[in-house]
Structure formats: C-alpha cells, structure tokens
Amino acid sequence: MIIIIKERATKEQVEEMLQTLRVYIKIAVDIEKGILAGGGQQHAECEAALLKDGSKQKDIWGADWIPFTQKMAYESIINIRPSQNNRSMIIQDPAIRERVTQITQSLIGGYEPEFR
Numbered sequence: 001m002i003i004i005i006k007e008r009a010t011k012e013q014v015e016e017m018l019q020t021l022r023v024y025i026k027i028a029v030d031i032e033k034g035i036l037a038g039g040g041q042q043h044a045e046c047e048a049a050l051l052k053d054g055s056k057q058k059d060i061w062g063a064d065w066i067p068f069t070q071k072m073a074y075e076s077i078i079n080i081r082p083s084q085n086n087r088s089m090i091i092q093d094p095a096i097r098e099r100v101t102q103i104t105q106s107l108i109g110g111y112e113p114e115f116r
Contacts, residue, residue, distance in 0.1 A: 002049045005107045006035045014067060014111045024066045025108070028078065031099040032059040036107055043076040058084060061091055061100050067111055072101055 001020075003013055017025045017039035027038040028046035033055060037046035043062035050060050062076025074091040081087075091097045 002037050002040045002045055004035060004037045004049055004053055006033075008106070009108045009111075011111050014108050017108075018067065023068065024064045024073075026062070026076075027065055027104060027108075028060050028062050028076075029100045029103050030055040030059045031061060031096060031103065032056070034103050034106075036103060038065070038108065043078045047078050061096060063091070063100050063104065065104050065108060067108070070105075070109060072097075072104060074100065 001016060003017055005013065020039055020041055025038045026040055026043050026046060027036050028043055028050055029036040030050050035050070037049040040046055047060050047062065051057060060078070062078040064073040066073070074097050075089045077089055079086055079089050079091050086092050091100065
C-alpha cells in the first residue's frame with residue numbers, strides 16, 4: 001500500500017509502509033512540495049501516487065529509506081532523466097540528494113520499527 005506523507009508520519013504509518021519489503025521503504029519524494037509517498041514494491045508506484053496527487057514529474061525523485069539504520073539509498077529507475085542532467089539511476093546532484101534526505105528525515109526519520 002502506498003501512503004502519501006505530507007506531515008510527520010505516525011509510527012503506524014511507517015510500520016505500514018514497511019509491510020511490503022520489511023527491511024526498507026521505497027519512496028518517491030517531491031522536493032518542491034516537501035512531501036513523499038512510500039510503500040509498495042516499486043518507486044514508480046510511489047511516483048504515480050504523487051503525480052495523481054498533483055506533483056510534477058520533474059520534482060519527484062526515487063530513493064530507499066532504511067529505518068533500522070536511518071540511512072538512504074538514492075538509486076531508482078525513475079531517476080534516469082537526461083533532460084534534467086541525471087543519466088544514472090543514482091541521484092547525481094548533491095543538492096537534490098540533500099533535499100531528498102531532509103524531507104525524508106523530517107517526515108519518516110527517527111522511528112525504530114518494532115519488527116525485523
């Protein structure tokens with residue numbers, strides 16, 4: 001299930017997003033609106049939820065959030081955008097990576113899941 005997070009998530013929402021992959025959460029982050037969508041099996045599912053919610057594709061970047069270590073991975077097929085100078089699955093612009101991290105930490109960071 002994909003959940004759009006627009007303000008600080010509850011522990012229950014984080015647990016729900018973890019249900020699919022158990023050890024990490026696939027997310028898509030709208031760096032302009034400061035929101036994210038998480039859960040599901042593919043970043044594209046999260047991206048689609050944000051697009052349906054009114055986000056612009058150029059503002060959405062894919063990443064993974066690992067709550068057990070509070071770390072990020074910035075690799076997703078949705079990040080391949082030659083038109084935005086990103087020719088890799090990894091977010092190449094340090095400023096975009098930093099914005100993705102800030103939004104993710106403020107919305108879903110800090111929770112230690114109860115199950116593993």
